[in-house]
Structures are given as C-alpha cells and as structure tokens.
Amino acid sequence: MSTERDKARYPFTAEAAEFIRKLGLRIEDLTSEYYRPILVRAEQRIRQALTEFEVTPQEHDINIEVTSFPTAVMLMSYVNNELAKRRYALAESKSFSERLREEPPEKILRIAKETFGWDVKPIPEGERQTGDFLLHFKQYLTNIRNLRELRWKLTNRPLRNGYVQLMREEAARLIEEEIQRRILEKTKNPLAKLPEALQDTIKSIERLAATSTPTQTPIQTFDLKIKDSPPCIKKLIETLSSGGRLSHIGRFALTSFLVNAGAKEEEIVGFFKSASDFDERKTKYQVEHISGRRGGKTKYIPPKCDTLKTHGVCSEPDELCQRIKHPLTYYKIKIGRFKKGQVQPTMKT
Numbered sequence: 001m002s003t004e005r006d007k008a009r010y011p012f013t014a015e016a017a018e019f020i021r022k023l024g025l026r027i028e029d030l031t032s033e034y035y036r037p038i039l040v041r042a043e044q045r046i047r048q049a050l051t052e053f054e055v056t057p058q059e060h061d062i063n064i065e066v067t068s069f070p071t072a073v074m075l076m077s078y079v080n081n082e083l084a085k086r087r088y089a090l091a092e093s094k095s096f097s098e099r100l101r102e103e104p105p106e107k108i109l110r111i112a113k114e115t116f117g118w119d120v121k122p123i124p125e126g127e128r129q130t131g132d133f134l135l136h137f138k139q140y141l142t143n144i145r146n147l148r149e150l151r152w153k154l155t156n157r158p159l160r161n162g163y164v165q166l167m168r169e170e171a172a173r174l175i176e177e178e179i180q181r182r183i184l185e186k187t188k189n190p191l192a193k194l195p196e197a198l199q200d201t202i203k204s205i206e207r208l209a210a211t212s213t214p215t216q217t218p219i220q221t222f223d224l225k226i227k228d229s230p231p232c233i234k235k236l237i238e239t240l241s242s243g244g245r246l247s248h249i250g251r252f253a254l255t256s257f258l259v260n261a262g263a264k265e266e267e268i269v270g271f272f273k274s275a276s277d278f279d280e281r282k283t284k285y286q287v288e289h290i291s292g293r294r295g296g297k298t299k300y301i302p303p304k305c306d307t308l309k310t311h312g313v314c315s316e317p318d319e320l321c322q323r324i325k326h327p328l329t330y331y332k333i334k335i336g337r338f339k340k341g342q343v344q345p346t347m348k349t
C-alpha cells in the first residue's frame with residue numbers, strides 16, 4: 001500500500017491511476033475555475049520539462065500533484081511538436097527514476113509488479129552482493145531496446161534460470177524506459193476534441209516548445225561537409241536531429257569526427273541541441289575535452305571502423321566503406337583531401 005506522498009511522487013503508478021479514476025475528472029472540467037490549480041500545475045510540469053529537463057515534485061497538495069501528471073500528458077497529446085513530446089516524456093521519466101533510485105528495493109519491486117506487470121522477484125537478502133532483483137529476460141529485453149551501453153547487452157548480464165540479475169539503480173533505469181514509452185504512447189494522439197477554452201494553453205506550450213526544442217541543426221555553413229561524411233556519422237546526426245539519444249561511444253565518435261572535420265565548438269554543440277536529453281553545460285565540457293581545450297590537452301580522433309562496428313555505431317556502410325578503416329579517411333577521400341601514402345588515423349588514447 002503506497003502513502004499519499006508516494007502517489008504524489010509517483011503519479012504514474014497503478015494506485016495513483018486508480019485514485020485519479022475515482023475522482024472522475026474529464027477534460028471539460030479543467031476549464032472550470034475549481035479545477036484551475038490542476039491545469040496550472042500541469043502546465044508548470046510541461047514548462048519545467050521542456051526548459052530544465054526535469055520535473056520537481058510538489059507535495060503540498062497531493063490531489064493537485066497526482067492529477068497534474070495525467071493532465072500534463074493529456075495536454076501534450078494536443079501539442080504539434082514530436083520533439084517536444086519526446087523531451088517531455090524523457091524529463092518526466094528521468095525525474096521519476098532519479099527519485100526511485102533512492103527508494104528501498106521493496107518499493108521498486110512493488111511498482112514494477114503492480115504497475116508494469118513485470119515478472120520480477122527479489123534476490124534473498126544474504127545473496128545481494130551483485131544484485132537486488134531478478135527480472136524475466138523477455139521484459140528485460142523489451143526495456144533495454146534503446147539502451148546502447150554494452151553493460152545492458154544480455155550476454156554481459158548474469159542470468160539465473162531465464163532471469164536477469166539487476167541492481168536497484170538498474171531496475172529504476174528500466175522503469176524509466178517503461179514510463180517513457182507509456183507517456184509517448186499516450187501523447188501520440190488526443191483522445192477527445194480540445195475544448196475551446198484550452199486552445200490558448202496548447203498554443204502557449206507550442207510556442208515554448210518551438211523555442212526550447214530546435215527541430216533543425218542551426219548550422220548552414222557546415223552542411224556541405226556533412227554531405228561527405230560516412231554513413232555512421234550521418235546516422236548519428238539524424239538520430240540527434242530527430243530528438244534521439246546517443247550512446248557514450250556514439251557521442252564520442254560524432255564529436256571527435258566533427259572536431260577533426262573542422263567544425264567550431266559552438267557548431268558541434270548546436271548538433272546536440274536537438275537531442276531530447278540535451279544538457280548544454282555537459283555537452284560544452286565534452287566538446288572542449290575532446291577538442292583538447294581541457295584535461296590532458298589531447299585532441300581526440302574518432303574510433304576506427306572496427307571499434308564502431310563492435311559497438312553497433314557503424315550503420316549501412318556503403319561502397320567506399322569497404323575500402324577504408326577509419327571514418328576520417330572516408331571523409332578525407334570524399335572531400336579530396338586524402339593524400340597518397342598518408343598514415344591512417346588511429347586513436348590517441
């Protein structure tokens with residue numbers, strides 16, 4: 001049984017949903033003065049998600065907090081901006097999972113079972129050195145689809161009779177994926193006609209979405225060179241501009257490629273701005289580090305093709321790819337700057 005505070009902190013749970021169902025709130029109700037605080041809080045959630053990339057819980061009025069979540073999701077279903085929808089879903093789910101990481105394993109287990117129907121069981125207390133839970137491999141696979149880090153690969157996980165061993169933080173991370181998917185599903189299409197009185201609310205969210213989630217890479221001068229980039233790099237850029245996230249090695253490969261292809265630091269940061277998990281400060285730091293302006297002052301180059309293949313970053317290699325071993329070689333050949341006999345680039349560290 002969850003507490004009132006839990007419902008406010010985790011309004012996506014089955015129990016919170018039941019609580020909302022009992023209130024019998026309809027979209028038309030939101031236009032009345034009585035329910036206005038719910039609408040205001042829902043808008044606040046969206047604004048914070050789009051601009052600060054997180055949603056901080058407010059626990060002083062549980063009813064408002066719990067109902068503001070499905071209200072915000074419902075409002076986002078009317079917003080005509082796919083990138084904003086993804087950004088909202090990511091910010092909410094990430095904020096929930098950060099809170100969950102601090103919770104005792106029993107609470108995470110209950111949410112996973114009751115809300116998401118996971119086939120998950122606790123590892124007995126005395127055996128918890130390497131994991132807290134065992135999750136059925138099918139549900140594990142469903143929730144790691146978007147996770148690129150090697151540690152998530154099923155072959156890299158300890159398995160016990162078809163169940164994958166998970167630490168508490170890892171279970172919270174997989175719950176984040178589950179929540180994100182559900183929010184995205186619910187924001188796809190609106191369920192009812194938008195009441196006239198809510199049209200201004202949606203327009204104002206769309207205006208904010210347009211300024212906080214750029215849909216195009218703001219770099220025109222660099223576009224010409226991008227056309228000559230290898231397929232893997234084009235794919236990474238495409239993923240970013242459609243609001244997707246890159247794996248660690250994907251970020252490194254793209255940033256180091258752009259650094260070596262001559263893009264300016266602010267241009268490189270511009271590429272990452274469209275990502276749904278964009279964090280300007282972190283991105284600037286990484287770009288400065290890779291371009292050698294920070295840390296060991298080493299200017300890094302992208303990993304070789306073999307490494308990129310191993311990590312699943314190589315994508316639809318073309319004919320020229322068959323003749324090269326490094327993405328920079330591909331690029332130099334394309335733009336006609338590869339001199340005969342030049343040494344193939346290799347990783348510096």
Ligand code: SF4
Pocket residue numbers: 230231232233304305306308309313314315316317318321322325326327330
């Ligand atoms: S072969 Fe190399 S350059 Fe071509 S797509 Fe794969 S990783 Fe990129």
